Amino acid sequence: MNKCHIVVFSGGSAANNLVDVFGKVAEDKGCSLSYIIPISDNGGSSSELIRVFGGPGIGDxxxxxxxxxxxxxxxxETTAIKTFFNYRLSADSTEARHEWLDIVESRHLLWTSIPSPKRELIRSFLNTINLEIVKRVRPTSSFNFQSASVGNLFLTGARLFTGSFESAIYLLGAITGVPSNVNVIPAINSNFSHHISAGLEDGTVITGQNSISHPSAPSAPTPAPLTTASSAVNLKDDEELISPLTSHARTLSKELTEHDHIEDANLPGSLPTLRKQYIAFTKTHTSDLPSRISRIWYINPYGQEIRPSPNSKVIESLEAASAVIFSIGSLYTSLVPCLVLKGVGEKIRNAGARYKILILNGSLDRExxxxxxxxGAVDFITAIAFACKGGAVREEEWREYVSHVIYLEGEGTxxxxxxxxxxAGVECVRIYGRKSEGEGGGMLYDGTALGQALQAIIGGGKKGLLDRSRRNTLGITGVAG
Structure with missing residues (x-):
């Protein structure tokens, strides 16, 4: 590790908009940069890869x-490579299958501008997963290519070929030219699936990340529906499951039996909600939770709570960190699943990072x-601190986990x-942003202003930037604390 090291906790899509900002801050300070990414997502095309092959959620x-x-x-070539690994197959499953075969057999237009040596290297791993897909076809189960990500298929093929998730990540980074001073670290280094559950304050338990953040119906018919459209199960329902005489227990028993006849990567008797396809979903138009989330935990395939260990590189990165950044994105399904892993919260609290910066979301979501x-900001901080500590945190302890909050003001924030x-000693830095035109409103960060704020906090910006910000310069509009 370099002497200066920045660690960013984030999910996928939202924080992708800030990658250039983090990269420039790290470059200006001569820092290395690590992104710690959760692997618990069981929605989208990842759900089908998990169903058929097992393994972590690799989409983020x-x-x-x-x-x-x-x-x-x-x-x-660079443009073609980026387009290739970002590409999704057709939303029609039959058309998607034909499109996949065109890619595997090197007939697809995606290969244009990708030179032959690199094309054949990539194709070798696509052929690996294609062979595995064919081998796993059964009368009760076949792979659904609908909306599949080519990059996800490549990573899974590389993981199956090498037997190592991190080797697959290294290979994709090497092929695409990801800078060597930037590390993408899965929160858990595993060839197995890791799922999460959320407990709400009213006692409800929601199983699986897809159901927590953007609940959707399965993308293909399932053997038997649950008694409700939601995968949420509350404590009362759990009591009913004990009795074989209840209709809920009979329905669940039938569903488990039906699922156990399907030959896929799921263990017999594992939770039905973790065994379904959730390929088609939307992150908008989701209903509000009936009660706020109180806790997130990992579960085994049968729903029992477990506490996995983090990737060793997560601990190493935190030990070397000069600054830790909690990026924008899903609080409970992107940040918290990384923070509740064994020893992560303790390292954040006690390691040498002087700056622990929360970039507050520009809008609210279902979570x-x-x-x-x-x-509000206090709720975000207490959720982060609670996950790190594994229990309630006093106000005077907040700064041990979050020292600075960068935020926007505007409708929906x-x-x-x-x-x-x-x-509590937590400094607040308000910066300029712009109004979001997307569903639900809110505000979007201006990259220049955010970069200046991070430089000022970490100490890499121009001298006196925070003082001058009180006079509304350089896009930063206020500091408190």
Whole structure:
């Protein structure tokens, strides 16, 4: 590790918009940079890979690697490579299968501008997973190529060939030219699936990341539906499961039996909600949670709580960190699954990083908005601290996990309790942004302003930047604390 090292906790799509900002800050300070990415997502095309092959949810890892490919508009090869690994097959499953065969057999237009040596190297791993897909075809189960990510298929093929998830990540990074001073680290280094559950304050338990963040119906018919459309199960339902005489127990028993006849990568008797395809989903138009999330934990395939160890590189990165950044994105399904792993919270609290910076979301989502509840900065910080500590955290302890909050003001943004945070020693930095035109409103970060704020906090910006920010210069509009 370099003497200066920045660690960023983030998920995939939201934080991808800030990759250039983090990269420039690291470059200006001469720092190395590590992204710690969760692997618990069981939605989208990853759900089908998990169902058929097992293994971690790789969508966010692939998304970050492809986003890190250096921009070079003058290079047709670079553009083609980026397009290739970002490409999704048709939303029609039959058409998607034919399109996949064109790619594997080197007939697809995606191969244009990719030179032959690199094309054949990539194709070798696509052929590996294609062979594995064919081998796993059964009367009860076949692979659904609908909306499949070519990059996800490549990573899975490389993982199966090498037997190592991290080797697959290294290979994709090497092929695409990801800078050597940037590390993409899966929170858990595993060839197995890791799922999460969320406990709500009203006692409800929601199983699986897809059901927590963007619940959707299975993408293909399932043997038997649950008694409700949601995969949420509350404590009362759990009590009912004990009795074989209840209709719920009979329905669940039938569904488990039907699923156990399907030959895929799932263990017999594992939870039905973890065994379904959730290929088609939307992150908008989701209903509010009935109650706020109180805790996130990992589960085994049968729903029992476990506490996995993190990737050893996560601990090494935190030990070397000069600054830790909690990026924008899903609080409970992107950040918290990384923080609840054994020893991660302790390292954040006790390692040498002086700056622990929360970049507050520019809008609220399903995870931070329940019926009658809208999260503010204090709620974000207490959720992070609770996950790190594994229990309730006093106000005077907040700064041990979050020292600075960068935020935006505008319609749809979380409120920032500046006085409360100032009393706890957490500094608040308000910067300029722009209004989001997307569904749900909110605000978007301006890259220049965010970069200047990070430089000022970490100490790599121009001298006196935070003082001058009080006069509304350089895009930073206020500091408190």
């Amino acid at each position: 890892v692939r998304s970050r690697l492809v986003r890190l490919i250096p921009e070079d508009v003058s290079s047709p 931070t908005r329940a019926v009658g509840v809208e999260f 979380p409120k920032v309790e500046r006085e409360v945070l100032g009393r």
